[in-house]
Amino acid sequence: MIPNASLHARVPVTIGAMESSSATSGGSTRREATRQKLYEAAVTLIAEQGFSATTVDEIAERAGVAKGTVYYNFASKSVLFEELLRHGVGLLTASLREAAERTAAEGGSKVDALDAMVRAGLVFIDRYPAFTQLYVAELWRTNRAWQSTLMVVRQEAVAVVEGVLREGVAAGEFSEEIDVQLTAAALVGMVLVAALDWKSFQPERSLDDVHAALSRLLQGRVSGKG
Amino acid sequence: MIPNASLHARVPVTIGAMESSSATSGGSTRREATRQKLYEAAVTLIAEQGFSATTVDEIAERAGVAKGTVYYNFASKSVLFEELLRHGVGLLTASLREAAERTAAEGGSKVDALDAMVRAGLVFIDRYPAFTQLYVAELWRTNRAWQSTLMVVRQEAVAVVEGVLREGVAAGEFSEEIDVQLTAAALVGMVLVAALDWKSFQPERSLDDVHAALSRLLQGRVSGKG
DNA sequence: CTTTTTGAACTGACTGGTCAGTGCAAAAAT
DNA sequence: ATTTTTGCACTGACCAGTCAGTTCAAAAAG
The missing domain is CATH 1.10.357.10 (Tetracycline Repressor, domain 2)
Structure with a gap:
């Protein structure tokens, strides 16, 4: 519902932001920015609710991104979490x-x-x-x-x-x-x-x-x- | 699978056991014993996996009790957990x-x-x-x-x-x-x-x-x- | 007889993961 | 300069499976 609502809701959040090294392969800035947003969304949600209680849909929504994008950027929910941890x-x-x-x-x-x-x-x-x-x-x-x-x-x-x-x-x-x-x-x-x-x-x-x-x-x- | 295996696997576990005060209302011993078993099962499972990742079926199985018994003794999964915490x-x-x-x-x-x-x-x-x-x-x-x-x-x-x-x-x-x-x-x-x-x-x-x-x-x- | 437990079936909501398709900016072709 | 192609990044409806909680008749326990 409200199909167009989420597309341009990009607020420059900083809480929990952990800028990643841009050193590794000049990968597209766009993708890196998306991953960053997903990290930020995941960090706060999982801190509040725990890993299992946090859904991928929630993470995607909080990041202002479609669910598919999560899976385009990370192999799975666990992998997203693991990379977050390591970082x-x-x-x-x-x-x-x-x-x-x-x-x-x-x-x-x-x-x-x-x-x-x-x-x-x-x-x-x-x-x-x-x-x-x-x-x-x-x-x-x-x-x-x-x-x-x-x-x-x-x-x-x-x-x-x-x-x-x-x-x-x-x-x-x-x-x-x-x-x-x-x-x-x-x-x-x-x-x-x-x-x-x-x-x-x-x-x-x-x-x-x-x-x-x-x-x-x-x-x-x-x-x-x- | 292996339907009968878990029923009589009652090892006198002590880890995580927290014998409750028998002072409060001399409620039937049987019921209290069942609750105790459920506490013990829940404590270890939730410690390992977290609350959300632990299923009621798992708790019942580990306690050697039918699922219905869990809901006979506790209003919900959350309530079971809350009482565990308090205790x-x-x-x-x-x-x-x-x-x-x-x-x-x-x-x-x-x-x-x-x-x-x-x-x-x-x-x-x-x-x-x-x-x-x-x-x-x-x-x-x-x-x-x-x-x-x-x-x-x-x-x-x-x-x-x-x-x-x-x-x-x-x-x-x-x-x-x-x-x-x-x-x-x-x-x-x-x-x-x-x-x-x-x-x-x-x-x-x-x-x-x-x-x-x-x-x-x-x-x-x-x-x-x- | 009363309390407690059993066990299995059922429901309805929710979830991780998938996939065919879209948008778009840069490259290639004309 | 204009048109066409490419492919990356993203989308969101959809699917198959899972789970909390319910129900209830019957059995066990006391």
Whole structure:
């Protein structure tokens, strides 16, 4: 119904946008733009409703595109989701790595690096809350088609944190008794849950504010009268 | 296919089992047992696949019960899920509260209370990993039928942590500058993610081991040579 | 006798995926 | 300069299958 209504409803949405590398094969701009719109639509819908509860029709409608276009651009609903996942976590990993390297270049300590990564995490979640939400919801599921993709991509991100932790231990800055793997997971969890709570229940607070609170916790400046 | 195979496959499963309070209305034991089986079946299936991807037929089959029985005991799939949620988080909240009170009764500090709650959290996740998984996956979603239930129940649990934090501040044990709400969320996240990682990737480790690692992090004994 | 469960058939709405066909801008032909 | 062709990107009606929820007579349990 209303056959002509959807054709020109192209609003330049930015929420959840994750501009993809135009480096790969100068493929037509038109197609890339369509894929982008589909990513944006899928990210928010799946974050809200979950993968199974989100229909391809919904995604197409939200993107202002016909259903067939979805299948012209992606082999299946799962593939669309998988590519979305890979792309998103790739951005996060790059951001974490950059934060660690920048800190090192500036001669900061490993705690400084950790702190910079906490901030990078917050910035990411601030920019892509829907993606983060969706990612958390899927991460610990088992027996799903994209599980391996999820694992690989998760490991890449956590490995950055683990790396800094290990370097800190080697440099004598951290206790040799810390459990690198578990501590990395705990730190990620700390930022993740705190940030999701921030976005869900206190969205008016500033990033700096939240960062300061987490910094304090990270550096053990909780006990004592401060 | 294989019509009779599933009927008598009643293994006394404990994973995800959450014996409900028999205190409320001495309702017939039989019915309660059936509901229990349905909870257990639903918890694992939904944890693996998500709510929408899990069919009522699957739940009934896994519980070793006819489909009609599901609808005799619960008004709908959503209601079954909602009651499951309420029940599970209720157990967690009670456990956290008990840990805090026990520590206080033993004359422990607020850090001790926090530590006891971390352990209680780990014990819970150790016992009900599937429930935890499912809960995390749903917690930050929006626009779902059971959202309000989820929120209420979440707040009850987090409030216990916040309470201890606040008492610690009042007693001068914690800095007055800590952000109670955010710190509580961060602590919960720390335990949650660390525990899920433990269960997913290093299930052979002992609870004490994991608890020790988190304790160290909690008390800021990470920096320095330990 | 009452409560609870069974089990199988049925409905109606919805969903992932398909496919023949359209629109259009650039290239080729004239 | 004008016409014709090409093929990419997109369209949307359609199909075959799936699922939540219903119904109900009969059996089991207590």
